Amino acid sequence: MSPYLLAVFLAAVSGLPGLFLRRRGGAVAAGLLGLAAVLGIGAAVRVLAGGGSGQARLPAAPLGTAGLLVLDPVAAWFLLPVLLVSACGALYGLGTWEEGRPGARFLRLAYGGLTAALALLVAAAHPLVFLLGWEGMAIAAFALVMMEDRHPETRRAGWIYLVCTHTGTLCLFAAFALLPAGAGPFAAFPAGFAASGRGTALFLLCLLAFGAKAGVMPLHLWLPPAHAAAPSHVSALMSGVLIKMGILGLVRLLSWVPDPPVWWGGVLMGLGVLSGVLGVAFALGQHDLKRLLAYHSIENIGIILMGLGLGSLGRSLGHPVVAALAFGGALLHVLNHGLFKALLFLAAGSAVHAAGTRDLDRLGGLGRRMPWTSAAFLVGAWAICGLPPLNGFVSEWLIYLGAFRAMAVSRWAWSAGLLAALALIGALALACFAKAFGAVFLGAPRTPAAEGVHEAPRGMLVPMGVLALACGAIGLAPALLVPALDRGVAALMPGPARPSLGGLASLPLLTGLALVLLGVALAFAVWLRPRRRTGDLPTWDCGYGRPTPRMQYTASSFADGPVSGLRWALLPRIHDARPGGLFPSPARYESHVPDPVLDRVADPALRRSARGLALLRVAQGGQLPVYLLYVLLTLLALLVWMVV
Amino acid sequence: MSPDLLIALVMLTNFTLVATSRINKAIQVAVAQGVILGLMPLAMGLGRHVHILAMAAAAIAVKGWFIPFLLRRALRHVKIHREVDPFIGYTASLLLCAAGTGLSLVLAHNLPLKPGATPAFLVPAALATLFTGFLLLVSRRKALTQVVGYLVLENGIYLFALLLVEDMPVLVETGILLDLFVGVFVMGIVINHIRTAFDSTDTRHLAELKD
Amino acid sequence: MPGPLVFPAHVALHLLVALLLPPLVPGLIAKVKARMAGRTGPPVLQLYHDLAKLARKEAVFSRTTTWVFLAGPVATVAAGLVASLLVPFGHTPAPVAFEGDAVLFAYLFGLARFLTILSALDTGSSFEGMGAAREAAFSALAEPALFLGFAALAKATASLSLTPMLLSQGLAAGRLTGPLILVLAAWAIVYLAENSRIPVDDPNTHLELTMIHEVMVLDHSGRPLALVLYGASLKLVVLGALLIDPLLPATGRGWLDWLVFLGGLGLLAVAVGLVESATARFRMTKVPQFLVAGVLASAFAFLLLLV
Known part of the structure; x- marks a missing residue:
């Protein structure tokens, strides 16, 4: 088995031993993910260094054929952060999600699953495999976001994420159906396809699906709440790697197109x-x-x-x-x-x-x-x-x-x-x-x-x-x-003209200047190093003798300049109760910057449509047998439709 | 053993299932049906494939031993032995089951299936079993009976899958194993949760979850 | 484009100028201001004496501060020195020149600003926090003005290296004059803002509430303060070179070029002194408008180049 597949496998099962171990399950999981990182990064580096003709076609045993997974340079490049961040996050997670904390086992299971799905996704060379990785990633991430679902805002974040990711997947289904070669392995588009109507539809659908995953501005609504709600090492993996899968999708799309229309780049x-x-x-x-x-x-x-x-x-x-x-x-x-x-x-x-x-x-x-x-x-x-x-x-x-x-x-x-x-x-x-x-x-x-x-x-x-x-x-x-x-x-x-970055950018000079900078800084730092600290002195208080820590410039005050300068775009909500009169009441000042899409567009729109959709609630009786009856009736209807 | 005999037995078990009110008996019959289905690949002469044999053995083990074991344990715990007051009465269920079987024969006759060496009654039996499973799911109140219904439904799908087993073995096997896994998983969770949350296994309580 | 390292003798001279000359410039500005106000003023070399004095003095550290407090002064000087390697002094090419060094140049000052702001916040003083916030906000406007100026010059000279950009012979002639003047006007605004000069900021004010840059370094003393002062003067020279280089006549002789550059720098210091004497300080709310004017000027310069 190739090191890459072994890495995917190890990541996928990293949470399993912990289910049966009374203790040290987290250490085992982190160890397995570390091993996966070593193997996978090794494989990626080999590909990136040009070994094995620059790419590795992997036999995908469970799916029966070779060529469903191809570890080409792009895949290898994206694989590097996936495995590195995942392994670091797992090690870090040992500290915050200590053994015995409820859900720690499940967290490790889903975390390993997410890593495996990401690692699978980067090398997917067939729409089916891509969708498999994509959905695996979405579901594992959902489970991870919901880890602390006793908080209502976490549940809300999870739901928003789930809705967004499923909408994106729907677009992806449609996009893959439009691929020129049908549902076969990914391949370069024929010339002229990208400019055709079908190519345009494909691009827009991909933009929706991948853009939503990446968090591109009007489609980003799931991103801030989900990242805030998830455990920190999961946020690290999501923000560091998961959203890059949207970029991966766009990179793949661009790599299939021999002649991207000008407006694609513009958009x-x-x-x-x-x-x-x-x-x-x-x-x-x-x-x-x-x-x-x-x-x-x-x-x-x-x-x-x-x-x-x-x-x-x-x-x-x-x-x-x-x-x-x-x-x-x-x-x-x-x-x-x-x-x-x-x-x-x-x-x-x-x-x-x-x-x-x-x-x-x-x-x-x-x-x-x-x-x-x-x-x-x-x-x-x-x-x-x-x-x-x-x-x-x-x-x-x-x-x-x-x-x-x-x-x-x-x-x-x-x-x-x-x-x-x-x-x-x-x-x-x-x-x-x-x-x-x-x-x-x-x-x-x-x-x-x-x-x-x-x-x-x-x-x-x-x-x-x-x-x-x-x-x-x-x-x-x-x-x-x-x-x-x-x-x-x-x-x-794709094409013959391929200038090397080495010739276009003087990167070694950057190294040299960086070293000069560090050297000079180090010299001055040594020169400054206090031989002894004099006493226990306060900060210079500008004449006001009783400053308290609460009087420090806060984060909100610090950002107030740019935020009020960008008022027209940010639309901050400010609650301002100023003191006034001879006997002023306690003053209060609060400012929030709500999300432009989620809080100002999506939420009101959904609330309004929910009122209309309430009519459909009649069908939702809450009785399990009734739901099953719906299934049965649908099945019957489909069968009859097939026969007639 | 000819496959047709086994298929007839399956259909017979379907009728027994909808007619019985004793939960214990329903479980026994469902187990018998599972075992019969497990033997089906052998009767169809597929015994030369080792992986099909292994799959059949797994199916028999899970359906003939593991799930009934879970169910009996749950049964002992909740101390309910009869399905009283179902949504649809026993006689009516029997009639519906018979109608479903008849419909399956008609449908199977007209379905655009690939002509092949499959036993003549395999498709109708699969459909009939499917309908029976649904009937049980729709008409019964107790969670345990519903689990039995799910098992039967699952058996119907299994029968259907046997149609394809020669053409795409890997897909079918994966599907069946996944199905078994989900079956055990879901049922374990459902039974456990109903018991702990409501201290009874009446699915009517689930309606309280409606928002 | 010249090679990365040229004319070792000039490199040595360049380094010497960058290291030793800067404290002279604030002294010159102060002298001009004093003369304009009818005072004698401190000697031109005052800052050298101050630096020597501070280097011997013991520094006082607040109990709130950490090592970040020292990072600001260190970064100011280190980044300023590295940036000085990238900018040509007069018509002598810079010691290091490569495609894209203008971006590095700007980001080095960004680095200095980042760490200075952090060292101000490290003291926990609300006044220093206030100054830091203003510095951060105003520089967000100064940065685009600087970069659009780079864009215009790069468009005109087809290069993104400071040496060819600033020293291109054709710049002061013909159709490029208009854009060049606009760019220099924008950069002059940036220059005044970045060096905390009137009308943006007053380095000599005594009211902490109205300061920007000076209030950020209130708590520094001894050697750290020496670095802060030296770093500020270094910035006057390095950014000043950016302003005066395109205007200097090329003599074709090395030593004469150097003299012209030093003369230009002196004139710049006098000009800054005159501006400081002649204008009043803006209200804080007007500063962004002033900087936006800079952005617009450089954007307009770029547009002029397109037609």
Whole structure:
């Protein structure tokens, strides 16, 4: 059996031994997932390094034929974060979901199932296998989101997720029915198909299905509640990897098309800008740490989509250099976001676990008692803001380069818009993560809960360390990934003209400058290192002698500038009771930024339609036999219809 | 043993099932039906395939031993022995069952099936068993009887699957094993939950779950 | 495009200028302001003395702070120094030039800003938090203005490397003049905002409530404060080079180019001093409008290039 299949198998069964073991079931599961990661990543690296003619056709024994699963470079590239994040998450989960906590066994079972489904999905080369992986992923993720279903908001999040994912799957069914070669294995489309009416329908359906999964802006409604409700290591896996399966779908779609119409790229790019800018803007308005991170996932999906759209446009208009840079940036960002977003969720999970609240305005000062967790979160925040010398910068930089090249080779004015959007996203992300990190880890504790925290156990710190190191390694030595990226990009650009990223971007120079930066910083840090700390002194209080921790600038105040600047887009709900008169009553100020789609469109619309659908409730008698009678009658009707 | 004889026996068990009011007897009959069906592949001369034999053995083990074991345990626990006051009376059930069997014969005759070496009465018997299962599910109140109904329904599907076993063995086997698994799983959960939640096994209580 | 490493002698000179010259610029600005107000003012070399004094002094740390408190000053200087390697000083090519270095240049300042904001939040002071919030919000507007300016220059010179972008011979001539002026106007706004100058911010104000950048470093003392001050002056020089490079005449002789650059930098400092003396500070709510004007100017420059 190939190492890849073995990895899928190990992941799938990782939760099983725990069902029969009285203790250490979690350790066994984490060990199996770790082994799966080693095997699977080994197989992926072999493929990405060009071994075995660059891809491996796997015999799929249970399904009877070979070629249903193909571990090509794209699959291998997506497999890397799947297995790495999953293994790290499993190890981390040992700390938060300790043995004996109700549901821990089920959690491990579903977690292994989700990993296996994801790993299967990336290599699917047949619609049936793809749908199998897709649904397996959806159901396992649903079970995981619902882990803490005693909270009403968790149940709500689970339901929204289930409805969204099923709607998406429905679109996917329809899309696969439109595939040109029928329901056979995936294959390149004939020339001219993409521009035909059927090709258009296929693209739109795929966009709906994959966009909903990825969390593209108007279709993202399931994402923030689900990520907030799920256990943190599950959020890490979902945000880091699961939503990337929507991107995988789009990548696959683009790789089948020999001649993508111009408007495909335009639509992808437009959605990318929309998701990117609005995602980060809504993130700024959040008070819930995990919801904030979830909106940042939308933002990063937007960045990836910008890359994919730009690449697709580059292909349509015959600029392979632009396409290579943009696709390369998008693919690299898929991996990068998987790493740093998982890291952020794990670190945020530790903080939330320690302090018992996700509310930014009730945290604060955790960094003193949780130095390692705070360092991990800082690395993640650093990377996600795209700041050098970490990995987020490299992928964004490639997309920037693609956009600049696009501008240089033609009269494409929109690529300047892309640049401005990327710059704006970068600056707002910076503000948002300064807010999040500052509110949670810096300053003084705002509540007693935040004061009594303890550093996470080593078992939870190690996975964060692994992810942080991976972020740093990619940021410092991106040139090492060029051959692998080139192979991935090649899948997206069928045809002879394939410029190598190595020749287009001076990645070794980035490494050099990053090392200079680190060296200089280290030198100054040593120079600054206090020989001794003088006494126990307070912060300079600007003349006011009795400041309390509650008087610190809160996360909401910090974000108030941009949020009120973007009032027209965010539509914050503000409850403001100002003090007035001679004997003022207690003052109150609250602001919320509700989700534009879920809270402002979907919810009212569904409520209204529910009233109309109440008429159908007559048929829902609540009697099991009656339901069974419906089944019987349907069956009979179908049989009679067949015969007559 | 000719397959036709077994098929006739299956049809006979169908009638017995709808006519009996004793839960214990219903379980026994359903077990007998399961075992008969388990033997069916042998009678059809499929015994040369090892995996089909294994599948038949698994089916007999689950339907002849494991599920009845679960049911009897539940029966002992809830101390209910009779299905009193069903939605549809016994005589009416018998008549409906007979009508269903007749309808199955008509339908099977007209269904566009691949002509082959399958026994002549396999399809009608499958349909009839299916209808009987549904009838039990629809007309009875007690959860245990409904489980029996589900078993019978499942037996009908199994019979149908035998039609295809030569053409696509893997698919059918997977389907059947999955079915068995789901059967045990669902029934175990259903019986257990009804018992713990309502302390009786009357499915009418489930109506309270309506929103 | 020149190779990544050229003219070792000039590289050495470049590094020396980047390391030693910066503290002179704030001194010059302060002198101009003092003269405009009819005072004598501190000596031009005052900041060198201040830095030397601070380097010997012991730093005081609040009990709230962690190591993040030190990361701000360190990052300001480290990122500023690395950024100085990317920007050409006058008509001498930058020590390191490659396609896309403009993005790295901007993001290095982003890094410095990120860590400065964090070190301000690390103190837990509400005033410093206020300053940090303003810095974050205003820079979100300054960033697009900077990048659209890059876009316009990149469009005009078909390169995304600072050296060719800023030193292209054709820039000041013909149809590129209009866009160039607009870009430089936008960048001048960015320059004033990023360096916390009047009319955006007042480095000499004494009311914490109205500060932006200065309030973020209230708690720094000793060596950290020295780094903060040095980093601010470094930023004046490095971003200043961005502004003046396209305007400097090319002499064709290495040493003369350097003199022209130093002269340009002096003129820039005088200009900043004059602006600071002649204008009043904006109300805080007007600052975003000022920055949006910068964004629009650079966007318009880009559009001009398209027609």
